[in-house]
Amino acid sequence: MKKISFAAVPRLGALLALLGTAGLGAQPLDALQVRSLAASCAACHGTAGVAQPGMASLAGADKAALLQKLRDFKAGNAPATLMPQIAKGHSDAQLEALAGYFSALKPQEARP
Amino acid sequence: MKRRQFVQTLGGAGCAGVLGLGAGCASPRGGRPQVVVVGAGYGGATAAKYVRLWSEGGIDVTLVEPEAQFISCPLSNLVVGGSRSLADITTPYDGLVRHHGVRLVRGRVARIEAERRRVTLVDGAVLAYDRLIVSPGVDFMWETLPGMAGAAAQENVLHAWKAGAQTLALRRQLEAMPDGGVYALSIPLAPYRCPPGPYERACQVAHYFSRAKPRSKVRVFDANEDVTSKGALFKKAWAERYPGIVEYLPGHKAVDVDAGARTLKFEFHDDAKAEVLNVIPDTRAADIAVQSGLATANKRWCEVDFLTFESVAAPDVHVLGDAVQIAPAMPKSGHMANQHGKTCAAAVVALLTGRAPNPAPLYNNVCYSFVSDTDVVHVASVHRYDAAQKTMLPVPGAGGLSGAASALEGRYALAWARNIWADTLA
Numbered sequence: 068m069k070k071i072s073f074a075a076v077p078r079l080g081a082l083l084a085l086l087g088t089a090g091l092g093a094q095p096l097d098a099l100q101v102r103s104l105a106a107s108c109a110a111c112h113g114t115a116g117v118a119q120p121g122m123a124s125l126a127g128a129d130k131a132a133l134l135q136k137l138r139d140f141k142a143g144n145a146p147a148t149l150m151p152q153i154a155k156g157h158s159d160a161q162l163e164a165l166a167g168y169f170s171a172l173k174p175q176e177a178r179p
Numbered sequence: 180m181k182r183r184q185f186v187q188t189l190g191g192a193g194c195a196g197v198l199g200l201g202a203g204c205a206s207p208r209g210g211r212p213q214v215v216v217v218g219a220g221y222g223g224a225t226a227a228k229y230v231r232l233w234s235e236g237g238i239d240v241t242l243v244e245p246e247a248q249f250i251s252c253p254l255s256n257l258v259v260g261g262s263r264s265l266a267d268i269t270t271p272y273d274g275l276v277r278h279h280g281v282r283l284v285r286g287r288v289a290r291i292e293a294e295r296r297r298v299t300l301v302d303g304a305v306l307a308y309d310r311l312i313v314s315p316g317v318d319f320m321w322e323t324l325p326g327m328a329g330a331a332a333q334e335n336v337l338h339a340w341k342a343g344a345q346t347l348a349l350r351r352q353l354e355a356m357p358d359g360g361v362y363a364l365s366i367p368l369a370p371y372r373c374p375p376g377p378y379e380r381a382c383q384v385a386h387y388f389s390r391a392k393p394r395s396k397v398r399v400f401d402a403n404e405d406v407t408s409k410g411a412l413f414k415k416a417w418a419e420r421y422p423g424i425v426e427y428l429p430g431h432k433a434v435d436v437d438a439g440a441r442t443l444k445f446e447f448h449d450d451a452k453a454e455v456l457n458v459i460p461d462t463r464a465a466d467i468a469v470q471s472g473l474a475t476a477n478k479r480w481c482e483v484d485f486l487t488f489e490s491v492a493a494p495d496v497h498v499l500g501d502a503v504q505i506a507p508a509m510p511k512s513g514h515m516a517n518q519h520g521k522t523c524a525a526a527v528v529a530l531l532t533g534r535a536p537n538p539a540p541l542y543n544n545v546c547y548s549f550v551s552d553t554d555v556v557h558v559a560s561v562h563r564y565d566a567a568q569k570t571m572l573p574v575p576g577a578g579g580l581s582g583a584a585s586a587l588e589g590r591y592a593l594a595w596a597r598n599i600w601a602d603t604l605a
Contacts, residue, residue, distance in 0.1 A: 099525065099529070099534075099537065102233075102525070103521065103522065103537050104541060106525075107541065107542035107543055109598075110517050110518065110599045110602050111545060111595050111598050111599070112598065113598055113601060113602060114228075114602050114605075118598055119597040119598045119601050120594065121591070121593065121597060121598075122595070122597075122598050148557065148581065148591060149545065149557055149559040149581075152559045152560075152577060152578050152579040153543050153545075153559055153561060153577065153578075155561070155576050156541070156543065156560075156561025156563070156576075156577030156578065157541070177601065178605050
């Protein structure tokens, strides 16, 4: 019987610790939930936040700046085509978890 | 599962040590867990990739697909309209193999035996699985249009609702049509694959006519009582961009087709003849899903548990994409199938490694439609799991439409395509 090795462990572990102290309220999101939530962004922003040309990459973004942007979209303070409509579907805790997740990922060149 | 335990699992303590053999990550039959995915469209290809990614290569994935390459339905109306080629919307499958170690089998599944946890391909090959993911797309309900029975009728009157040879054939029919001719499009009752797709197609054909054949007409015969998606935006495009070209006729449910005479027959209205007749028949979950007993809703769509996409009819069998009996306000779209794929992949990896699936999935749908060769409108929505109703529901206050068509959104639409193709296939 073979083990599944989880190479991404340190990153997820760190994120988990981060989320544990992030004050997300009564029902903190666990790391795998956040990973799934973040994957819902990937159709436009690339797998693991590494986007193809023409869309913003999120991997390695500054957490505070990304979170502010998402909050501005949600509050209607950042005019855009559809991101305000998407951001409004997320709780503040989810937006914070997303900003934390993407900022912890490594920015990379997208595969052509 | 306790958080500490979860961290230990991730930390490499291994499934056997932490969770015990029965709930560990080995296949219940011994050896590495085996996932078989049927169909490499937006749903299946995404699921295959993400099971590999999220198991860190610990789960073997075999992807069964009859087609040699991925041809996107989204953007295929641009090929019909003539502003893009089929090559522009085609992506090879080899990225899934090279980058993710997916085992790709070119073939078609003939039989699913859920009780024995195996599938048999048309060529006789047998694939055993621990979990099966079925993402077969749709097939057409030809029985609702008696005159469309037979190959001759189906070669003459095209659907072009699966991108590929039919897309090109429809383009050739439009090119061959003399100026002054009529292109007629028949739209089935909802639900069908890609709600805004037919109306986008009307725009693309009208755009082509406006440039190349300005005396020609586009007649849209819709079985529905009104445009089913982005209605005001499409009507504005037809009125302002293509005046005198597009005629929209709601409440026209086609009940038969005379393929030889290229004539549509309706329940309540006079027959309509056209030089190019494009009929989108009613759709249902593809044959393999229906034959396997997965299409539990009216023998048409497959009911699933939206936390895992596991079929309500067959344990260890998951169904994704257009074949699924949709939740309220959930469109049958490529983008949605991609989201199904990831939600299902996360659940399958969790279940095969002894963890509980995510109890609160949340994901979005984004759909761009080209109203010309450059200008685009979108509809977006966010969907979350409702534990009380056990389904996905749109999040109130989220989602919406474009204010107006724009070239900016045209560029976003093309970037969306590049990104979702990469997220699904690269």
